Structure formats: C-alpha cells, structure tokens
Amino acid sequence: MLVDTTLTCPLGEMPARAAAAEESGYDGVWTFEGAHDPFLPLLLAAEHTETLTLGTSIAVAFGRNPLLLATMGWDLQAYSRGRFVLGLGTQIRPHIERRYSMPWSRPADRMRDLVTAVRAIWDSWLTGGRLDHRGEFYTQTLMPPLFRPEAGDVDGFGPPPVWLAGVGPRMTQVAGEVADGFLSHPLATPEFLRDTTLVALDDGAAGRSRPAVHHSAMVIVGRDDTERSAARAAVRAQIGFYGSTPAYRRVLDSVGFGDLQPQLRELTRDGDWRAVARLVPDDLVDAVAVTVDDSADGAAEILRRYGSSVDRLGFNTPYRADPELLADLAREVRRIDG
Numbered sequence: 001m002l003v004d005t006t007l008t009c010p011l012g013e014m015p016a017r018a019a020a021a022e023e024s025g026y027d028g029v030w031t032f033e034g035a036h037d038p039f040l041p042l043l044l045a046a047e048h049t050e051t052l053t054l055g056t057s058i059a060v061a062f063g064r065n066p067l068l069l070a071t072m073g074w075d076l077q078a079y080s081r082g083r084f085v086l087g088l089g090t091q092i093r094p095h096i097e098r099r100y101s102m103p104w105s106r107p108a109d110r111m112r113d114l115v116t117a118v119r120a121i122w123d124s125w126l127t128g129g130r131l132d133h134r135g136e137f138y139t140q141t142l143m144p145p146l147f148r149p150e151a152g153d154v155d156g157f158g159p160p161p162v163w164l165a166g167v168g169p170r171m172t173q174v175a176g177e178v179a180d181g182f183l184s185h186p187l188a189t190p191e192f193l194r195d196t197t198l199v200a201l202d203d204g205a206a207g208r209s210r211p212a213v214h215h216s217a218m219v220i221v222g223r224d225d226t227e228r229s230a231a232r233a234a235v236r237a238q239i240g241f242y243g244s245t246p247a248y249r250r251v252l253d254s255v256g257f258g259d260l261q262p263q264l265r266e267l268t269r270d271g272d273w274r275a276v277a278r279l280v281p282d283d284l285v286d287a288v289a290v291t292v293d294d295s296a297d298g299a300a301e302i303l304r305r306y307g308s309s310v311d312r313l314g315f316n317t318p319y320r321a322d323p324e325l326l327a328d329l330a331r332e333v334r335r336i337d338g
Contacts, residue, residue: 001303001307001310001311001312001313001333001334001337002027002028002053002311002312002313003025003026003027003312003313003314003330003333003334004026004027004028004029004030004053004214004312004313004314005021005026005028005029005030005314005315005326005330006029006030006031006032006057006216006314006315006316007021007029007030007031007041007045008031008032008034008036009041011036011040011041011044014041014044014045014048015044015045015047015048016048018044018045018048018049018052019048019049020323021049021052022049022050022051022052024323024327024330024331025327025330025331025334026052026327026330027052027053027312028052028053028054028055028085028312029042029045029049029052029053029054029055030054030055030056030057030087030216030314031055031056031057032056032057032058033056033058033059033060038056038057038058038059039056039059039072039076042054042055042056042076042080042084043076043079046076046079046080046083046084047079051083052083053083053085054076054080054083054084054085055084055085055086055087055163056085056086056087056088057087057163057165057183057214057216057314058087058088058089058165058183059086059087059088059089060088060089060090060091060095060096060100061088061089061090061111061114062090062091062096062100062102062103062104062107062110062114063091063096063099063100063102065138066114066117066118066121066133066138066140067121067140069086069088069114069118070118070121070122070125071149072086073086073118073122073159073160073162074122074125074149074153074154074159074160075149076160077154077157077158077159077160078149078153078154081157082154082156082157082158084160085160085161085162085163085181086118086160086161086162086163087162087163087164087165087181087183088111088114088115088162088163088164088165089164089165089166089183090107090110090111090165090166090171092245092247105137107171108168108170108171108173108174109136109137109174110137111164111171111174112174112177112178113135113136113137113138114137114138115162115164115178115179116133116135116178117133117135117138117140118162119159119162120132120133120140121133121140121143122159124143124148125143125148125149125151126151126154126158126159127151128148128151130143131143161180161181162178162179162180162181163175163179163180163181163182163183163211163212163214164178164179164181164182164183165182165183165184165185166182166183166184166185167185167187167188167247167248167250167251168247168250169196169199169200169203170200172196172197172200172201172204173200173201173203173204174204175201175204175211176200176201176202176203176204176205176206176210176211177204177205177206179211180211180212181211181212181213181214181311181312182197182201182211182212182213182214183214184197184213184214184215184216184310185242185248185251186215186216186217186218186238186242186316187218187239187242187243187248187251187288188215188251189251189254189255189287189288190305190306190309191254191255192250192251192254192255193213193215193306193309193310194308194309195254196250196254197213197309198210198213198309201213212311212312213309213310213311213312214310214311214312214313214314215306215309215310215312215313215314216313216314216315216316217289217290217302217305217306217313217314217315217316218235218238218239218288218289218290218315218316218317218318219289219290219291219292219298219302219315219316219317219321219326219329220232220235220289220290220291220292221292221298221317221321221322221325221326221329222322222325223322223325227322228291228293230319231317231319231321232285232289232291233277234317234318234319235285235288235289235318235319236277236280236285237273237276237277237280237318238318239280239284239285239288239289240264240267240273240276240277240279240280241268241273241276243257243260243261243264243280243284244261244264244265244267244268244276245261245265246261246265248261249261252284255284255287255288257281257283257284257287260279260280260284263279264276264279264280267279290302290305292325292329295325295328295329295331295332296332296336298329298332299329299332299333299335299336300332300336302329302333303333303336303337307337313333315329315330
C-alpha cells in the first residue's frame with residue numbers, strides 16, 4: 001500500500017514541507033481546495049521534490065471549465081515530469097451556484113462529460129488533430145495553433161491521470177467508467193467502502209480494471225491524553241459537519257447512525273456548530289476514526305479496516321497534528337504491510 005500525506009500549509013512553507021514529506025518516506029502529497037488554490041502549492045512541491053506523486057484532493061471541477069483544467073493539469077504534469085494527478089470533485093450545489101456562480105445539473109453526467117472533454121483537449125494537443133468534443137454540457141471545438149502546447153512537453157509520460165472523488169453510487173460508477181483512480185471521502189467507513197464504493201466502481205468499470213482507490217482515514221493522534229482529547233473533539237466536529245450533508249446519510253447508514261443526519265442538518269441551518277459536535281456519539285467517532293495511542297497498534301488497526309479496500313492511504317486530521325507522529329504512523333503502515 002502506498003502512503004501519502006495532505007499538505008494545506010501556506011505557499012511559503014510548501015517547499016520545506018514537501019521536501020520533508022519526501023524525506024520521511026511518503027509516496028505522495030495531496031492538496032485540498034479549501035480557502036486557497038490547490039494547484040499553486042503543487043508547483044512548489046514539484047520544484048523541491050524528486051519522486052513524490054503530487055495530486056489535488058480535490059480541485060472543484062464545476063468551479064472551472066475543461067480548458068482551464070486541461071491547461072493546469074498539462075503544465076503541472078510537464079513541470080513535475082509525470083508526477084501529477086488531476087483529482088477532481090463536484091462540491092455540492094449551494095457552493096457551485098452561490099460560491100462559484102457556476103451552473104449545476106445532473107452532477108454525475110456532467111462530470112463524465114467534463115472528463116471526456118478534458119481528455120479530448122489533451123488528445124488534440126498530443127496528436128495535433130482537430131478538437132471536436134460536443135457533449136451535453138461542454139462543447140470544445142476551437143484550438144488554434146497559438147493556444148496549443150507542444151506535445152513534447154509530456155513526452156515519455158503523457159497527460160496526467162484523472163482521479164474522481166465521490167460518495168454516492170452514481171458518481172462512483174462514473175469514476176469506475178472514466179477515471180484512472182477514485183478518491184473516497186474521509187467520512188467513509190470500512191463498511192461503506194466495501195459494500196457500496198467498491199461495488200459501484202466495479203459496476204462502472206464494466207470490463208475494464210477497477211480504478212485505484214485512495215482513502216484518507218480520519219486518525220486521532222497526540223503525544224499525550226490531552227492532545228488526543230483535543231484531536232478527538234476536532235474529529236467529532238468534522239464528522240458532524242460532514243454528516244449534516246444529506247448525500248452522506250448513506251455513509252452514516254452503513255454503521256447504523258443514519259437517523260442522525262436530519263438532526264445534524266437542522267443544527268447546521270441554525271448555525272449551532274457546538275450542538276452539531278455534541279450530537280455525534282462516541283460510537284460514531286470510533287466507527288469513522290482510528291485513535292492512535294501507539295503507532296504500531298494504530299497502523300495495524302488502519303490496515304485491518306482498509307487494507308483490503310484501498311491502494312493508497314492518507315491521514316485526515318482536522319486539527320494541527322504533529323507531523324512526526326503521522327510520519328511514524330506511515331512508517332508503521334508500510335512496515336506491517338510489507
């Protein structure tokens with residue numbers, strides 16, 4: 001199993017943090033589109049590393065268009081010499097319409113069309129052929145020579161792989177159909193991954209190999225009980241935030257807590273975030289997150305939960321986790337996994 005880390009530091013810290021991640025033995029670095037752009041940090045990471053896979057987990061697909069994604073993906077792939085992964089997700093409708101001021105409709109079908117359009121652009125750049133993508137949502141038919149990069153930019157490795165994020169079976173099936181990899185949601189339980197995600201990926205793949213799966217497992221780490229207690233509180237709040245989304249109820253259902261979702265939703269509408277966290281029971285925290293008192297025991301538990309379902313593993317820590325503790329945990333995962 002490959003073990004990755006997610007870096008969300010300021011741009012000025014990315015060179016040192018990425019180099020440290022490579023020195024610690026991580027296989028990849030992923031960025032997250034939150035308050036900042038997910039692509040710019042990876043340019044710095046590419047400059048200061050040699051072997052790490054560099055990916056977005058995720059970049060918001062529907063906040064952009066196929067040409068922007070194709071250009072950014074191509075340039076990062078060229079600069080990193082074949083180490084970039086274009087990881088895309090949909091976000092949810094209120095964010096796309098009200099935060100990005102972009103259209104939303106039939107997200108699974110739109111995502112399929114977007115990925116197909118991006119690949120059509122790359123194919124045009126590689127071959128010099130005419131660009132002629134006419135999809136239901138995206139039309140890409142103009143590519144004058146002035147705007148066509150050199151095919152030699154990606155000679156030897158080609159355009160980047162496209163990984164898709166999803167939770168529901170429909171989007172997961174689309175990932176199985178058109179993506180090179182799948183980014184599961186941190187809320188996903190082992191039961192949900194096994195019984196819903198992998199089944200839907202296989203359904204979508206329908207005759208081709210199942211895409212590789214990456215999962216960022218929620219972990220609770222700290223050097224003492226006080227630090228672990230604070231980490232647990234942050235994870236509890238994050239589970240409550242995720243669980244309030246109606247589309248994620250099926251994940252809560254997988255461990256018997258689906259009835260919490262409407263209650264969490266009502267509290268988020270009122271803006272009562274403390275009450276959201278209080279509503280999340282300890283049993284749900286333990287079903288989603290792994291508490292790490294000892295790195296070897298924690299690694300063994302992570303592999304017990306996810307070892308048969310995922311190809312790449314990361315650690316989701318919605319708090320300031322000690323990088324040394326996470327690096328120790330990653331080393332133990334690799335050691336036990338062999």
